[in-house]
Amino acid sequence: MSSQFMRSKLINVCRLDNNTLVVHGVLDDSIYSLELDFKVELAGLGCFDVEGRWLRWTTPECPRSLEFIRLVEGLKLTDPVSERVHKTLGRRSCRHYANLFLEMVYAVRETVRMLELDLPGAALSEPEPPAEADEAGDEPEKVSSTVASPERTASRGFSQKPAGGFIVDLHLHTAPASPCASDSVAEMIVVAKKRGLDGICLTDHNYLWSEKEVQKLRERHDFLILRGNEVVTDQGDMLVFGFHEEIRGVVRLRDLKEQVAARGGFIIAAHPFRGFLTFAADDIGLTVESASRREMFKWVDGVEVLNGRVTENENRLAREVAAALHLPATGGSDAHQVSEVGRCATLFPAPFHDETGLVAALRSGDYRPLSLSGD
């Protein structure tokens, strides 16, 4: 039994004086080696004097991350900080510094609790383990994508669409319903119309639009707006249509399938091969054959093979798996902001006007993914 990878993190918290803690952390693993130091004033658990040091790194530009190491100065460790640290330190500096910093925050909080230090005016939030370290590259925002395009309306940009057919973007997020989206539903609709789509489906994460709300939007914009839902399951994200039950937390796909089927709904596996930062499916020997054996494909009615936010290879694998399993293939932008609306969509042969029509069209299997992306 030989170990291939090891990551050690060592942290200690000392007292500098009556008002100040000093925290020292080391992250040393089979790739990186780095250190962080900072101080914490005990009165409000504010963090200051942040310093970082690289001992081993990978790209020739990694040392640039130290220019941004002080972005976490001033953070109050009494508040939840994890998201902010990932957005600032993790994104602008380096996610390994963010990872170590959050472990150090955890250590500070445990120290404060252990010593029952009096924190005037500040209730310490629960020790917050450094969640959301994003080694999987799993963050929808700002994914710059090169979209594969089996049906590319090439070189004509967004406003062009093929003659005939009915184009619907089946996968779209709006703010504030999806916390990760940045533009409102009204803005998304205006752009969808401008780009020549015939309709859009609102698939906010575990969020249910009411029929009334959607009807109002339809009338106001004179545009086809349908309800869907993007549900987090144990097998990944699923686009669900024709099913309007509220879903909380993470559900088993098998259970979801049972419920959706009972209501005559339709489930599409969203971006089934959305992958990693530094390696791709083929690097780990994932083939069409092995990928097709995934449990999820037993339970879905269709596969999203053209997603606007994943890489060309990831879309290609989805396309090949859907073909191998004879599952219908759809496209959707997965837009989180207006610039992404309609980048990918699904082309149906004939129009429909409501959710019943959409589900019937999806069941027919007669449609194809479409890239309207200008790039």
Added chain:
Amino acid sequence: MPRNIPLFTFNRCTSVEVVGDNELRSVCRLRDSVTDAEIAVNVRLPDLEIIGISGYFHHDRLQPPADLDAHLRRVVGVRVGSGMLKIIAGLLGEDENCRQLVYMVEECCHGVILNLTRKVLLQAPDDEAGSFAFFSGLVKKSTRLYDRCAAYAAGSPLVREFEAEKQERESSS
């Protein structure tokens, strides 16, 4: 208390090893002034599915679920990869008693990813030009790296080619 004697010490070690033909075992151990815990996750290749998990968790204040192994087994079948964090947290619960546990499961999964990342990085040439070409090629292959850290930030030398190609694609269309 003297200044140079720590109030609190923390040691987390995560290791990934090969077990059997198509299986990795990732173990996260945490030892700090108030915690003694270990979580082991077995993952099948190449689909990176969690096929086994077990562990223990002792903490001065926090109480883990009574039947910890049964609780942990909720994540069996989940795949290591995109979206895993919200799935794992959702299945194991975000109760205060579970947070560190959830983190340790995630840390095991990150270990698996870092192990695979290391294999990619082992192909990087040693010389300056070769290394530069390798890492600027990486962002072209994995576009997700773009603007995700200082090294691959917009305007960094490493993304110059990537940005030029992107612009060319956009203007030619």
